[in-house]
Amino acid sequence: MFGLFGNKKKDFTATVNGGAASFEVKAGDNLLKAALAAGVPWPHDCRVGSCGACAAVVKKGKIKALTDFSYVLDGEQLKAGTVLACQCVLRGDIEVEVELADMPETEMIEANGTISKITDLTYDIKELVVSCDKDIPREMLAGQYAEIEVEGVAPARSYSFAKAPTNENTTDFTFFIRHVKGGAFTDWLFESDRVGTSIKLTAPYGQFYRREESSQMVCIAGGSGMSAIKSILEDCVNNKVQRNCVYLFGARTQNDLYCASVMQEIKNNWHPDYTFEYIPVLSGEPEDSNWTGPTGYVTDYFQDNFVKTESMDLKNAQGYLCGPPPMIDSAIELLTAAGINEESIYFDKFLDASSTPGSR
Ligand SMILES: Cc1cc2nc3c(=O)[nH]c(=O)nc-3n(C[C@H](O)[C@H](O)[C@H](O)COP(=O)(O)OP(=O)(O)OC[C@H]3O[C@@H](n4cnc5c(N)ncnc54)[C@H](O)[C@@H]3O)c2cc1C
Known part of the structure; x- marks a missing residue:
């Protein structure tokens, strides 16, 4: 039986900061995606390997890099075993060190939705409302973003919440989307009336939110x-x-x-x-x-x-x-x-x- 399925990819475990957190990384998922799905406040911004915010040091175990880290990390970081969590999958269980973000915990939701309304805001920006098939908990933070994906226009794209989450209808998310000429998703969106299209949505992501302070x-x-x-x-x-x-x-x-x-x-x-x-x-x-x-x-x-x-x-x-x-x-x-x-x-x-x- 085992031999027959010898090529089947396996799930592995990532242990963070000497056991402070531990989570399963499903076969094919990148390390950051698995951490966020498990509610671990792993620092991140772009999630496409550009910003370096999700960098972590692998202390034990093997990963497979999905892109060349040297565009973002310097020689010293690479030598120390630093990886970009959004750009690696696991080859076995790993132990990793990362400075976890100090932010309110928010539950990650996955929902199926439909584009329920599109309004032109300017000649190249549309307001898009996605209505989900279930009520959405509103503990997300204003300033964070969702990932949305339409079948045939992979991979998922990131769009920031355009309303404070508590101002939304119970099932809805509102986004402002600018047309990027030659862009796969926005060319598709601006090409014709997309109301009624099914959309997959995951949220919340990001660490852009209001910090409590009294200053300007x-x-x-x-x-x-x-x-x-x-x-x-x-x-x-x-x-x-x-x-x-x-x-x-x-x-x-x-x-x-x-x-x-x-x-x-x-x-x-x-x-x-x-x-x-x-x-x-x-x-x-x-x-x-x-x-x-x-x-x-x-x-x-x-x-x-x-x-x-x-x-x-x-x-x-x-x-x-x-x-x-x-x-x-x-x-x-x-x-x-x-x-x-x-x-x-x-x-x-x-x-x-x-x-x-x-x-x-
Ligand atoms: C955290 C975050 C939040 C965001 N929030 C918003 C938001 O609220 N509103 C918003 O409008 N956008 C937002 N974005 C940007 C958004 O996620 C998309 O990247 C954007 O809409 C373009 O998507 P696209 O599929 O149309 O373009 P893409 O397919 O990503 O292409 C973008 C441009 O790159 C060019 N291109 C494609 N492939 C390559 C390549 N291999 N080499 C060189 N050039 C290439 C394309 O021709 C095009 O000009 C956000 C991004 C991030 C990271």
Whole structure:
């Protein structure tokens, strides 16, 4: 019997930090996927081998690398046995060391759903509502993301919650999805009316969520990065958070702006003793347009209006950044140069296949 099925892949066990946690890794699952499914707060961001957040040191046992780790890890890390958990499967039981994330525990859910509604937000961003076949527990954190997969458009793609989870209908998830030309999923989504299509969804993922503090919040987003920031801001309102917040949204032209009325609603419902300011900044608006708001890059706007004027306490501030990777990179540079502690800057970069190591 055994010989007949000699090629059958086996499940193995991963033991973390000398036994602090232990979980089964099913054949074919990567180490990170198994850890998150088991509720282990394993640090992660992109889950496509680009960011390095899920790095861990294998102390005992063998893994099989699914990509070349050297795009992300340096020689010393590789020598020490460091691996990317999202990019390896197990060849046997392993013992591994990783600094687990200090975050509220959330139950991982898997659901079958249907695209129940699609609304155009701009010419290249759609709001997508997925209705699941069961009620969804709402202990997920505003700012986190789901993975969604449509048959025939593999692998699954990541999309941030566009609403605070407690603001959703019991079965629904809402996402803002921007069309990436040449992208497998978004080309499919934008090609025709996809309402009624079945979708597989798993959630929650990610460590982009509001940290309890009373200091100034600086939020910066671009494109569909509005989703996760909006979700966090709604959560602030729901929890009557007592802190000042400025939210800079970078866009090219007025045609790229959306959610103005939601931002006004958030402002109206912000804690009355604190301020919330939403500032869209346009970098490519024609000079003869009727736009009277700020122009240029959000980073320059922030520098001129908040850093140079010393009008906010940046030393104790927290940064929340979400959207295209180049924008996040320059925002991190700006905020750290302005005096915000690197550890107080939280972000989600919307990486896609073009940023997967080795793709170019
Ligand atoms: C944590 C996280 C959260 C995210 N949240 C959101 C969100 O809320 N909203 C949102 O709009 N997006 C979000 N994204 C991005 C999203 O997951 C998808 O990556 C994005 O929608 C593109 O998917 P796609 O299938 O259309 O494109 P892909 O198929 O991934 O292709 C993207 C681009 O790369 C090019 N490409 C494909 N393969 C290669 C290759 N081998 N080499 C070089 N280039 C290649 C394609 O031509 C295309 O231009 C998030 C990403 C992450 C990591």
